Amino acid sequence: MSNIGSYEQRVTDFSWDIAKEVLNWKDDELLNIGHMCSDRICDRGDGEKTALIWEGFGDKKATYTFNDLRVLSNGFAAKLQELGLEPGDRICIFMDKIPSLYFSFVGVLKMGGVAQPLFSAFGDDSLEVRLASAGTKAILTTQKHVKKVRKIIDNLPDLKHVIVVEGNPDKMRDGETFFDVETAEKFEDFECCKTSADSPSVLHYTSGTTGQPKGAQHAHNTVFGQILTSSWVLDLQDKDIYWCTADPGWVTGTSYGIIGPWALGITQCVLDSGFTSARWYKFMQDNKVTVWYSAPTAIRSLMRDGKELIEQHDLSSLRHLCSVGEPLNAEAVVWSEEVFGKPFLDTFWQTETGSMMVTNYPGMKVKPGSMGKPFPGITAAVLDLKTMEPLTEPGEVGLLAFRPGWPAMFREYRNQHDVYRSKFIGASDDATPDECRLNTDLWYASGDRASIDSDGYYWFVGRDDDVINTGGHLVGPFEIESALIEHEAIAEAAVVGKPDEVNMEVVKAFVTLNKGVDPDDMLELNIMNFIRKSLSPLAMPQEIEYMEKLPKTRSGKILRRYLRALEWGEDVGDLSTLENDD
Numbered sequence: 351m352s353n354i355g356s357y358e359q360r361v362t363d364f365s366w367d368i369a370k371e372v373l374n375w376k377d378d379e380l381l382n383i384g385h386m387c388s389d390r391i392c393d394r395g396d397g398e399k400t401a402l403i404w405e406g407f408g409d410k411k412a413t414y415t416f417n418d419l420r421v422l423s424n425g426f427a428a429k430l431q432e433l434g435l436e437p438g439d440r441i442c443i444f445m446d447k448i449p450s451l452y453f454s455f456v457g458v459l460k461m462g463g464v465a466q467p468l469f470s471a472f473g474d475d476s477l478e479v480r481l482a483s484a485g486t487k488a489i490l491t492t493q494k495h496v497k498k499v500r501k502i503i504d505n506l507p508d509l510k511h512v513i514v515v516e517g518n519p520d521k522m523r524d525g526e527t528f529f530d531v532e533t534a535e536k537f538e539d540f541e542c543c544k545t546s547a548d549s550p551s552v553l554h555y556t557s558g559t560t561g562q563p564k565g566a567q568h569a570h571n572t573v574f575g576q577i578l579t580s581s582w583v584l585d586l587q588d589k590d591i592y593w594c595t596a597d598p599g600w601v602t603g604t605s606y607g608i609i610g611p612w613a614l615g616i617t618q619c620v621l622d623s624g625f626t627s628a629r630w631y632k633f634m635q636d637n638k639v640t641v642w643y644s645a646p647t648a649i650r651s652l653m654r655d656g657k658e659l660i661e662q663h664d665l666s667s668l669r670h671l672c673s674v675g676e677p678l679n680a681e682a683v684v685w686s687e688e689v690f691g692k693p694f695l696d697t698f699w700q701t702e703t704g705s706m707m708v709t710n711y712p713g714m715k716v717k718p719g720s721m722g723k724p725f726p727g728i729t730a731a732v733l734d735l736k737t738m739e740p741l742t743e744p745g746e747v748g749l750l751a752f753r754p755g756w757p758a759m760f761r762e763y764r765n766q767h768d769v770y771r772s773k774f775i776g777a778s779d780d781a782t783p784d785e786c787r788l789n790t791d792l793w794y795a796s797g798d799r800a801s802i803d804s805d806g807y808y809w810f811v812g813r814d815d816d817v818i819n820t821g822g823h824l825v826g827p828f829e830i831e832s833a834l835i836e837h838e839a840i841a842e843a844a845v846v847g848k849p850d851e852v853n854m855e856v857v858k859a860f861v862t863l864n865k866g867v868d869p870d871d872m873l874e875l876n877i878m879n880f881i882r883k884s885l886s887p888l889a890m891p892q893e894i895e896y897m898e899k900l901p902k903t904r905s906g907k908i909l910r911r912y913l914r915a916l917e918w919g920e921d922v923g924d925l926s927t928l929e930n931d932d
C-alpha cells in the first residue's frame with residue numbers, strides 16, 4: 351500500500367522542543383544566537399575547544415577557540431554599540447571568508463543587530479540594491495572591497511557607518527572607521543542584547559525569476575530548527591571536525607556554516623581560497639575533516655577531476671557527507687560511494703525555510719537521485735496544480751509545499767508583504783505575514799515541482815518555471831540532465847525548453863564535455879540516441895550546444911532561466927547573482 355495517501359508526515363508526538371533537549375536548554379536562558387554560539391559554549395566548559403580552523407590563500411592559517419570567538423565577537427558588538435548602532439539596525443557584512451566575517455556575524459547578533467551578509471564578489475550595483483532595500487545602517491568590509499561601497503554611498507542616505515576591518519588604516523577616507531578586532535582592546539565582558547524568539551536576526555537576499563531581489567528576514571528562533579537538523583541530519587557530534595563549503599553570503603553558509611554547528615559547540619573549518627579539487631582534498635586531509643556539507647556543482651567538478659587525485663590523499667577521516675542547493679544527480683551519489691566509501695546525502699531547503707525540509711539522514715536507506723523524506727516535524731505534500739489539494743498517487747508531479755509553522759521559517763520579505771502572502775496558498779488578501787506564517791491550514795509553496803514515490807521518498811522535478819512543456823507533456827529538466835551526465839563524454843548539463851512551432855517547446859541541452867573529448871556530429875547523434883533510449887523520445891534533446899562552462903549563480907546553481915530567456919528572446923531578468931570572472 352502506498353503510504354503517501356496520508357500526507358501528514360509528522361512523527362507521532364514530535365515537538366520541536368526536542369531541540370531544546372538536544373541543547374540542554376532552560377527556558378529562562380537568553381535566546382540570542384550570538385550568545386548561544388559563543389558565551390554559552392564557554393559557560394558549559396568548552397572555552398578552550400577549537401571553534402574555527404581557518405585557511406586562506408597561500409599558507410595562511412589560524413585557529414581560534416570558543417573563548418577567542420567569545421572575546422572577538424564581544425569586540426565587534428562593543429564597537430558597534432560605541433558607534434551608536436542599536437538593536438534592530440541592519441548591519442551588512444561584506445567581506446571574503448576571513449575570520450572577522452565569522453566574529454562580526456556573531457558580534458552583530460550579540461548587540462541585537464540584524465546581520466545582513468552579502469557575498470563579497472557582488473559588484474556595486476548589486477550591493478546598492480540590497481543595502482537600499484534593507485535601509486542598512488552600517489557596513490563592515492575590508493580595504494579590498496571598500497571601493498565598491500565608496501561608489502554608492504552617496505545614494506544611500508541610511509548608511510551611516512563604513513567600518514573597515516582589515517587593511518591599511520592610513521588608506522581610510524574621512525568618515526570611515528578602521529577597526530581590526532584582533533589588535534584592538536579585548537572585551538572580556540559584553541552584555542548581550544536581550545533578544546527573544548521573535549527578534550530579527552539574519553537578513554538574506556535571494557534572487558527571484560522576476561523583479562528585485564527579495565530580503566528574507568529571519569528571527570532568533572531559527573536556531574532551534576538549525577541545531578536539530580545539524581544534529582540529526584549532519585549528525586554533528588562533539589569530536590567532529592566539520593566543513594561547510596558554502597559562503598555565508600548564502601543561507602547555507604550561515605544556517606549551517608555558523609549557527610547550527612556553533613550553537614552545538616562543534617569545531618568548524620573554513621577555507622578562504624579559490625576552488626581546486628586538489629586544494630579541497632588537501633584541506634580535508636590536513637584538518638582531518640569528518641563531516642562535509644557541500645553542493646552538487648562542487649561535487650560534479652570533483653567528479654570531473656577524477657579519482658586519481660582522491661587516491662593521492664588520505665581522506666579516511668571522512669565519515670559523513672551531505673549536499674544541498676540543487677538536485678543531486680544519482681550519478682554523484684553512486685560516485686561518492688565508490689570513491690569515498692559513503693554516499694552524499696541530499697538535503698532540500700531554501701533561503702526562506704531557514705533550515706532543512708526534506709532530507710536523507712543517517713540510518714535511512716538512500717535512493718540515489720531522491721531528496722529523501724520530510725524532516726520530522728515538517729508536514730510536506732505535493733499539490734495538484736489545479737486543485738491545490740495533496741496528490742495521493744505515487745509518482746504524480748505537483749507543487750512541493752509545506753504546512754507553515756516550523757521554527758526557522760522566514761518572517762517576511764522586507765517591504766514586500768504582497769510577495770510574502772503570495773507564497774501561501776489559501777491566504778486571505780489582507781493576511782499579515784504572521785497570520786500566514788502561523789496558519790497551519792495554509793500551504794507554503796516552495797516554487798518547486800516534485801513527486802513522491804510509494805515509499806514516501808521525494809523526487810525533485812524542477813523549479814516551477816523550469817518545467818518544459820513539449821507537445822502537452824511536461825518534462826522536468828533534472829531527469830534529462832541526470833541522464834546526460836551519465837553519458838561518458840559529458841561533465842555537466844543544463845536543459846531548457848526552446849520554442850517550437852509544432853510542439854510549443856522542445857528540449858535543448860547545453861553541455862560541457864569531459865577533458866579530452868572533442869565534439870563532432872557523431873557525438874551529437876550519439877547523445878541524442880542515448881537519451882532517447884534511456885528516457886524517452888520526448889526527453890530527447892532536439893539540439894545540443896557545447897559550452898566551456900555553464901552559466902551559474904555565485905552560489906553554484908545552474909541558471910536555466912538565463913539560457914531559457916536567450917532561447918526565447920526574452921528579458922533575462924535579475925542577473926545580479928550570475929557568476930562571472932571578476
Ligand code: WT7
Pocket residue numbers: 556601602673674675676677678696697698699700701702721796797798810812813905
Ligand atoms: C532552491 C532554494 C538552502 C540551500 C541553498 C539554496 C533548489 C535546494 C535542493 C535539492 C533540488 C534543491 C530548489 C530550491 N534546491 N536544494 N536538494 N534538490 N533542488 O537556497 O538559494 O534559497 O534556493 O534551490 O529549487 O527552491 P536558495
